[in-house]
């Protein structure tokens with residue numbers, strides 16, 4: 001009988017209820033025994049729905065860490081609390097999964113990497129898009145060298161009008177920014193992981209606060225309050241890597257564009273290209289002709305069963321617990337996530353100063 005891991009949840013809001021707790025509850029070798037939220041009813045509801053019979057509820061994560069015998073802590077609070085709580089949990093001997101982005105600032109992200117190293121515990125970040133079937137396949141293509149050297153890539157995170165108006169997403173102080181740090185982070189993580197390139201050389205960025213000023217906007221979640229919408233509505237970046245490769249990052253919660261794509265990337269290599277637009281496609285040239293292949297991600301061609309893999313969140317949680325159980329490196333390493341945070345911060349800095357930011 002393998003060990004049963006005791007998990008504490010900090011932050012029982014949207015992502016806890018939408019991803020972590022439902023997917024963890026499908027695993028046999030974990031139990032959720034402690035729930036913490038500064039809004040106590042949220043912790044109580046989560047404990048009642050996902051906890052063991054003896055599960056405890058806390059409003060203060062420090063008390064939870066001191067009183068509970070936990071193996072793993074999931075940090076699912078707004079961005080500004082990620083570093084403090086993750087570092088405290090690592091330093092008190094817990095493995096930590098923290099939501100994306102790793103931290104509000106690059107300095108905090110680096111402190112988290114240090115804490116993981118000094119504690120000897122595992123730290124991972126919730127970049128769940130890596131665990132989709134199309135991402136997994138694209139990663140395989142890259143690893144097998146089928147695209148050759150990837151020297152141009154695009155990270156897509158564009159919404160036409162889908163500004164998250166709940167919680168603290170529009171609060172610069174709590175989140176550290178708008179769509180760039182919220183959804184640009186997923187697209188950039190995916191792109192760098194595909195390229196397996198974590199050495200940025202120079203970053204140029206721009207950001208805009210234009211549609212944010214609109215009253216009564218046609219937003220997916222109802223109109224936003226322009227007074228409260230203080231973060232950028234769009235931000236764009238050009239990242240030149242040490243090996244000369246170029247990454248274009250586009251992120252927006254509200255843009256006048258029909259090209260909407262989110263948590264996707266397009267890659268161009270010396271042998272072929274691949275993108276996630278309209279399904280996973282590979283493009284190239286063979287026998288002096290161009291080809292475009294569409295990858296069929298369902299399997300078997302059986303009418304009653306499409307053979308689709310588990311959902312990405314279930315795969316993410318399963319692989320995270322396996323990494324702990326089998327002492328493997330997590331799929332998302334803290335070092336990788338830290339580079340994503342450093343690039344995002346460089347884009348913000350470049351947008352503010354109007355100058356390119358040279359990394360290192």
Ligand SMILES: NC(=O)c1ccc[n+]([C@@H]2O[C@H](COP(=O)([O-])OP(=O)(O)OC[C@H]3O[C@@H](n4cnc5c(N)ncnc54)[C@H](O)[C@@H]3O)[C@@H](O)[C@H]2O)c1
Nearest residue numbers: 011012013014015037038039076077078079099100101167
């Ligand atoms: N992986 C993804 O695709 C994805 C999607 C959505 C959100 N997220 C990330 O998850 C995090 C939370 O987002 P959300 O949408 O769940 O927000 P949310 O506002 O719905 O939930 C956050 C919860 O944390 C609680 N909280 C705040 N400070 C706390 C503290 N110090 N201690 C304990 N609890 C605290 C809040 O009361 C709230 O219940 C953010 O970092 C966000 O970027 C990731």
